[in-house]
Amino acid sequence: MELQQLRYVVAVAETLNFTRAAERCRVVQSALSHQIAALERELGARLFERTSRRVRLTPAGEAFLPAARQCLEAADRARAEVAAAGGEIRGRLAVGAIPTVAAVDLPVLLRDYRRRHPRVRITLTSAGSQDLIERVRRGGVDVAFLGLPPRTEPKGVRSLRLGGGELVAVVAPDYHLAEREVELRSLADEPFIDFRAGTAGRAQSDEAFAVAGVRREVPFEVSSADFMVDLVRQGLGVGMLPAAYAPRFPDLRVIRLRGAPARVEHLVWDNRPSSATRAFLELVGAGHAGGVSPPE
Incomplete structure (x- = not known):
């Protein structure tokens, strides 16, 4: 053979x-x-x-x-x-990322990596956090950027916390809500546009409303932030996006929330990273306090 x-x-x-x-x-x-x-x-x-x-x-x-x-x-x-x-990094680097990565400038990071290691074949796939964790476990993805609720840690993989932040509400410019900042519970009667139930992107919002002691309706479930924004633009409801990500859509109005949902972004990789993966981890670590310890 x-x-x-x-x-x-x-x-x-x-x-x-x-x-x-x-x-x-x-x-x-x-x-x-x-x-x-x-x-x-x-x-x-x-x-x-x-x-x-x-x-x-x-x-x-x-x-x-x-x-x-x-x-x-x-x-x-x-x-x-x-x-x-012999000092040359080659092979493959399969990167996974949620659509709303905000802790790093991923396009710039991939550009810098390619310039340093032109012999590495880079691929990028977008998916939900739990799906990406499973792909890393199975070896289909080498490294992945996730967003999880603050009390949730990725399991079965090695990880680095990149940063956290609150979510904000986003609405169409002519939406009836005029406030710049409100209590989260005051939005309970609004129709929401959010990620599918059971996903990590949805869990952070559901948990925050549960803590506030109110229920909300989510008539529009989406699989991407871009689709969420398209529906928000039509005035169909309220969207929820990370505060660091929302400025990418300057045509939407942002409403800051007291008692806001929060998320933490993580970088994850498997227990036996390749040389190409180790080089990527070192590059990410160079831009974050504390860095990334070289995997054993």
Whole structure:
């Protein structure tokens, strides 16, 4: 079994097309097909069902694919660690972030990292905090920026607190609320636009209203801050955003809250960071009091 064969299997599994897989791997299709057939003979099982109309994984292929990806990732990591020993950082850096990161200027941070380490392949994905924690645990994401309620700590990963802050209410310019600052409980009768129930982004607001002893209605549930803002602009209700993030939308009116919800932003990573991840942690630490201790 050779690494190149594993790459071919992964390429076919992801494209579901032998021709496109061969183009991705920069080989002729006959060579790719021959190598996959040789691997199937070695394994004693077919990995793909192939007809004139479609290609799909067999049950054996479904079982084989995760292990093949792990082997390729391990090989890539081994090469990256050898390069790091010689002073060159390479490999991959998969970054995850909630949409409302405010504790760092993430675009600038990624720019600076790329300038320092141009051989690292950087990717960025946006998701909710709990989803990102799980992706870090599974190895799909190397580092992630989260926002959690103050009493909640990320579990199963290593973490650094980046900072905290209160949420503010945001409304359309012509919304009937005219105050610049109000008690949180006074908004209980307003329709709210917030993140989906059960998410970390929603929990911080729900907890604050619970502490205030009032219930609120959330008729509009969204999955992104941009969608929330779009609905707020139409006067459909009150949105809740971190105070440090709300200035990105100067056309909205901001209402500060007494008894406001709060959140803490965290940077998380797994227990065995790669050289590319360690370099990113060092870069983040250089811009924060206390820094980031080099992972063991």
